[in-house]
Amino acid sequence: MKIVCVGAGPAGLYFAILSKLRDPAAEVTVLERNPRGVTYGWGVVFWDDMVHGLRGSDPETARMVLADANQWHDQEVHIGGERPAHMGGYGYSIGRTHLLNLLTARAEALGVDVRFDTEVDPAALPDADLLVAADGVNSRIRSRYTDEFKPTVESGRNYYIWLGTRKLFNVFTFAFERTPAGWVWLHGYRFNDEHSTCIFECTPETWKGLGLDTLDTDAGLAKIQDVFARELGGHELISQSGGTKTPWLNFADVTNQNWHHENMVLMGDAAHTTHFSIGSGTKLAVEDAIGLDQAMKAHSALPDALAAYQRDRSAAVAVRQGSARASSAWFENVAQHIDTDPVRFAYALRTRREQPAGLSWMLHRATQYKAGQVGRRLISTAKRRLKSA
Ligand SMILES: Cc1cc2nc3c(=O)[nH]c(=O)nc-3n(C[C@H](O)[C@H](O)[C@H](O)COP(=O)(O)OP(=O)(O)OC[C@H]3O[C@@H](n4cnc5c(N)ncnc54)[C@H](O)[C@@H]3O)c2cc1C
Numbered sequence: 375m376k377i378v379c380v381g382a383g384p385a386g387l388y389f390a391i392l393s394k395l396r397d398p399a400a401e402v403t404v405l406e407r408n409p410r411g412v413t414y415g416w417g418v419v420f421w422d423d424m425v426h427g428l429r430g431s432d433p434e435t436a437r438m439v440l441a442d443a444n445q446w447h448d449q450e451v452h453i454g455g456e457r458p459a460h461m462g463g464y465g466y467s468i469g470r471t472h473l474l475n476l477l478t479a480r481a482e483a484l485g486v487d488v489r490f491d492t493e494v495d496p497a498a499l500p501d502a503d504l505l506v507a508a509d510g511v512n513s514r515i516r517s518r519y520t521d522e523f524k525p526t527v528e529s530g531r532n533y534y535i536w537l538g539t540r541k542l543f544n545v546f547t548f549a550f551e552r553t554p555a556g557w558v559w560l561h562g563y564r565f566n567d568e569h570s571t572c573i574f575e576c577t578p579e580t581w582k583g584l585g586l587d588t589l590d591t592d593a594g595l596a597k598i599q600d601v602f603a604r605e606l607g608g609h610e611l612i613s614q615s616g617g618t619k620t621p622w623l624n625f626a627d628v629t630n631q632n633w634h635h636e637n638m639v640l641m642g643d644a645a646h647t648t649h650f651s652i653g654s655g656t657k658l659a660v661e662d663a664i665g666l667d668q669a670m671k672a673h674s675a676l677p678d679a680l681a682a683y684q685r686d687r688s689a690a691v692a693v694r695q696g697s698a699r700a701s702s703a704w705f706e707n708v709a710q711h712i713d714t715d716p717v718r719f720a721y722a723l724r725t726r727r728e729q730p731a732g733l734s735w736m737l738h739r740a741t742q743y744k745a746g747q748v749g750r751r752l753i754s755t756a757k758r759r760l761k762s763a
Contacts, residue, residue, distance in 0.1 A: 375397060375400045375401070375503050375504065376400070376401045376501070376502045376503045376504075377389075377390070377393050377400055377401070377402045377403070377502060377503065377504045377505075377506065378403050378404075378405065378500050378502040378504075378505050378506070379402070379403070379404045379405070379506040379508050379641075380405050380494045380499075380505070380506065380507055380508060380509045380515060381404075381405075381406060381507075381508040381509040381510055381642075381644075382404050382405075382406035382408075382474065382477075382478065382488060382490070383413075383474070383508060383510055383642060383643070383659065384473065384474070384477065384642065384656050384659040384660055384663075385506075385508035385641040385642025385643070385644075385659035385660070385662055385663055386404050386406075386506060386508030386509075386641070386642070387404060387474065387477035387478060387480075387481050387488070388435070388477060388659070388660050388663040388664075389506055389508065389641060389662075389663035389666060389667065390402045390403075390404045390481045390486045390488070391432055391435060391477065391480055391481050391484060391486065391663075392431055392432065392663055392664065392667035393486075393667070394481070394484040394485055394486055395432060395484065396667055396670065396671060398484075398485070401487075402481075402485070402486045402487070403486070403487045403488075403489065403500075404481065404486060404487070404488045404489065405489050405492045405494050405500070406488070406489065406490050406491075406492060407491070407492060407493035407494070408490060408491070409490050409491050410478070410490040411471060411475060412471075413470055413471050413474055414470075414536070414614070414620075415470045415536050415571075416469065416470060416536060416537070416538040416565065416569065416570075416571040416572075417444075417467045417468060417469050417470065417538075417563065417564075417565025417566070417569070417570070417571040418467065418468060418470055418473065418565075418571075418653065418655075418656050419446075419465050419466065419467045419546070419563060419653040420443075420465065420466050420467075420468070420653070420656060420657055421465045421466065421657075423657065424656070424657040424660060424661075425439075425440060425466070427657070427660055427661055427664055428660065430664075431663075431664045431667065432480075434480065435476070435477065435480050438476045438479075438480060439468065439473065439476060440466070442468060442472060442476065443466040443467065443468045444466065444467045444468065444564055444565050444566060445464065445465075445466055446464060446465055446466070446467060446544065446545065446546050446563055446564065447463075447464045447545070448460055448461070448462055448463065448464070448545045448546070449461040449462065449463055449545065449546040449547070449548070450545045450546070450547050450548070451548045451549075451550075451716055451719060451720040451723060452547065452548070452549040452550065452605065452716075453549075453550045453712065453716050453719060454550070454551060454552060455604065456716050457716065458716065459716035459717045459719070459720035460720075461720050461723070461724050463546075465546070465653075467563050467564065467565035467571070468565055468566075469565050469566055469569070472566070473656070494509070494514075494515075496514045496515045496517070496518035496519075497518065499515070499638075502637065503637060503676070504637055504639065504676065505637055505638045505639070506638075506639055506641050506666075507638055507639065507640050507641065507644050508641045508642050508644060508659070509644050510642070510643045510644060511626050511628060511643040511644070511647055512626075513640070513643075513644035515638065515640075515644065516630065516640060516644050519635055519638065522632060522635035523630045523631070523632050523633070523635060523640060524630060524631035524632055525628060525629065525630045525631075526628070526629050526630075526631075527626050527627070527628050528626070528627045529624045529625070529626060529627075530624050530625035530626075530627060530649070530702055530706070531577065531578060531624070531706045532575050532576060532577055532578070532624065532625070532702070532705060532706055533575065533576060533577075533578060533581040533586070533622045533623065533624060534573055534574065534575040534622065534623060534624075534625060534650070535573070535574050535598075535620055535621070535622045535623070536571070536573050536620060536650075537571075537572045537573070537574065537595070537611045537612060537613060537620060538569050538570070538571060538572065538611070538612040539562075539569065539570050539572050539606060539609050539610065539611050539612060540568060540569060540570075540609045540610070540612075541562075541570055541572075541605075541606045541607050541609035542564045542568075542569075542570055543562040543563050543564050543570045543572075544564055546561075546562075546563045547560070547561075547562040547563065547605070548560070548561060548562075548723060549562065549602065549605045550708070550712065551601050551602060551605075553580065553583075553584060553601055554583070555579070555580045555582075555583025555584045556576065556577060556579055556580030556583060556709065557576065557577075557580065557708050557709060557712060558574060558575070558576040558580060558584075558598070558601055558602075559574070559575055559576070559705075559708065560572050560573065560574050560575075560602060560605065561573045561575075561650075561651065562605070569612075572606075572611060573650060574598055574602075575651075575705060577706065577708075577709075581622065584597060585597070586622060591613060591619040591620070591621070592619075594622070595611045595613065598611060599611050625647070625649055625650065625702065626647060627647055627649070627695075627698075627699070627702075628643065628644075628645070628646055628647040629646055629695070630645055630646070632684070633645050633680075633683065633684040633687070633688065634680040634681075634683070634684060637676070639666065639680055639683065641659065641662045641663065641666065642655070642658070642659035642662055642663075643655060643659065645662065645687075645691075646658065646691045646695060647698075648691075648694050648695055648697075648698035649698040649699070649701055649702035649705075651698070651701045651702060651705055652694070652697055652698045652701050652727060654694050654698065658690075658691060658694060661687070661690065662683075662687055665683050665686055665687045665690075666679070666680075666683045666687075669682040669683040669686070697727040697728075698727075700726060700727050700728065701726050701727050704722075704723075704726035705726075711723075
C-alpha cells in the first residue's frame with residue numbers, strides 16, 4: 375500500500391509511524407514544506423491520557439517523548455501583584471520542535487521517507503492509495519475540496535500571540551495584568567531547561583487600545599514585556615523559533631462535516647481545532663492517527679475504514695470542542711469574571727470548561743449526527759454536564 379501524509383506535524387508523523395508498524399511493507403512518505411527542525415510555536419502541554427495513547431500504540435515513541443518531557447506540578451493564578459492562588463494538578467510539556475524531531479527520528483528508523491522543503495500543491499496531489507491531509511489549521515487540501523469536506527472555520531474574538539522566554543515558569547502559570555486599555559493575560563509554562571512558552575491573550579478592544587494593531591512586531595513585544603515585567607523577571611520575550619516574526623492572531627475554530635473523500639482523509643488540525651487554552655490539539659492529532667490505524671486494522675476495505683474513523687473520532691473530538699468553546703468563550707469575557715479575590719477567580723477559571731456555552735454547542739453538534747449512535751452519545755454527555763453546570 376502506498377500512503378502519503380502531507381504535513382510533518384504530530385498527526386502526519388504519528389500516522390506514518392503507525393502505518394509502518396501495521397504494515398512494514400507499506401510505502402509511507404511524509405511531505406513537509408518547512409526545512410527539517412523548523413516549525414511554528416514553542417512548547418506544548420499534555421497529560422497522562424496522551425501518554426496512555428502513545429504507550430498503547432507505540433511504546434517506543436512513548437518512551438522517547440516521556441524521557442525528554444518536562445513534568446510540571448501545580449497551576450498558579452496571578453492577578454496583578456496579588457498573592458497567587460494554587461489550583462494543583464500536574465502535566466507534561468515538551469518543545470514542539472523537539473517533539474517533531476523525535477517523531478521524525480522514529481518514523482525514519484522504521485523506514486518512512488520524510489521529505490522536508492517539499493510543499494504539496496493541492497491541485498497536483500501525489501499519487502497514493504491513501505492521502506492523509508495532515509496539513510494543519512490552514513489546510514490547503516481542505517480548502518481545495520471545500521464542497522467535499524464542507525468545512526466551517528470561525529474566527530475567535532480575542533487576539534493571541536505564541537512566544538517564548540528564558541524565564542522559567544516551573545509552575546503552570548496564568549497571570550492577568552490590568553492595563554489602561556483592559557486586561558491582558560499569559561499562559562506560561564516551562565518546557566525544557568532553558569525556555570518557557572508564553573501565550574498572551576486579550577480582547578480586540580484592549581489590543582487596539584494598547585496600539586498593538588499599529589505597532590511593529592518588536593515594538594509590540596516591548597510593550598507586552600513592559601506590562602509583564604514583574605512576571606518575566608526582566609527576561610525578554612522571543613518571537614519565533616523558525617526565524618520569522620510571530621504575528622498576533624485570532625484563533626481559528628475548524629470543523630468539517632466530512633472527514634474523508636475518495637482516497638483522501640483529514641487528520642489533526644486540518645479536521646478540527648480546539649482552543650489552545652485547553653491544550654489538546656497535539657493529543658487529538660495523535661489520537662486521530664491511532665483512530666485511523668485501528669480502523670484500518672479492523673476493516674480491510676479502505677472506504678469502510680475511513681467511515682469508521684470519522685464515526686469514532688468525530689464523537690470524541692466534538693466533546694473536546696465543546697469544552698474548548700466554553701473555555702475560549704470564558705476568556706473572551708474575562709472582565710466579567712475577574713475578581714480581586716484570586717481564589718474565587720481561580721475557581722471560576724478552573725471550572726470554565728463546564729460552562730453552558732460549550733455544552734450547548736455540543737448539543738447543537740449532536741443534532742447534526744441525527745439519531746445515530748454518535749449523536750446519542752453526545753446528547754447524553756452534553757445533557758449530563760449541563761445538569762451539573
Ligand atoms: C497558541 C497555541 C498553543 C498550543 N498549545 C498546545 C498545547 O499546549 N498542547 C497541545 O496539545 N496542543 C497545543 N496547540 C495545538 C497544536 O499545536 C496543534 O493542534 C497540533 O500541532 C496539530 O497537529 P497537526 O499535525 O494536525 O498540525 P501541525 O502541527 O500544524 O502540522 C501541519 C504541518 O503541515 C505542514 N504543511 C502545511 N501545508 C503544507 C503543504 N501544502 N505541503 C507540505 N506541508 C504542509 C506545516 O508546515 C506543518 O508542519 C496549541 C496551538 C496554539 C495555536
